Amino acid sequence: MRVFFDTSAFAKRYVEEAGSAQVLHWCDQATTLVLSVIAVPELVSALCRLRREGRLSVAQYAQLRDELLADIADALICDTSPAVVGHAVRALEAHPLRGMDAIHIGAALQSGAQAFVTADGRQAQAARGMGLQVVQI
Numbered sequence: 001m002r003v004f005f006d007t008s009a010f011a012k013r014y015v016e017e018a019g020s021a022q023v024l025h026w027c028d029q030a031t032t033l034v035l036s037v038i039a040v041p042e043l044v045s046a047l048c049r050l051r052r053e054g055r056l057s058v059a060q061y062a063q064l065r066d067e068l069l070a071d072i073a074d075a076l077i078c079d080t081s082p083a084v085v086g087h088a089v090r091a092l093e094a095h096p097l098r099g100m101d102a103i104h105i106g107a108a109l110q111s112g113a114q115a116f117v118t119a120d121g122r123q124a125q126a127a128r129g130m131g132l133q134v135v136q137i
Helices: 006-015 021-027 041-053 059-073 081-092 099-111 123-130
Strands: 002-005 032-034 076-078 114-120 134-136
Touching: 002 006, 002 021, 002 099, 006 021, 006 041, 006 114, 021 114, 032 041, 032 059, 032 099, 041 059, 041 076, 076 099, 081 099, 081 123, 099 114, 099 123, 114 123
Parallel strands: 002 032, 002 114, 032 076, 114 134
Antiparallel strands: none
8 A cells, every 4th residue: 555644644653642653553554655755854854853952862863863764765755746746736726735735745646645644634634625545643
């Protein structure tokens, strides 16, 4: 199964919080893990913030970053092609979304994802409206 994770959900793979068990379950279900090209920088940014705030040590940050990079080595990373941008524009015109959330939806649509996993309620509603099968964590 081709499973797309937005950053809000995929972060729960690395930082234990509500929904982490569900994310791990969906990672196990995925035959193809799909991410937007923006997910990795967004996730590294979040990990850096946790490190700056003292919620992660330098060693913990490095370990999580290395796990992330290993996990995505065989993932399908969806670039921001004209088709992805077109889907994102249509999502923005139809739903109250932030630009980056629309890029995730556009990437999921273009990749042919069979499940769209997100922890963002507004994004989940928009993704459903765009025809995606949504798993809201």
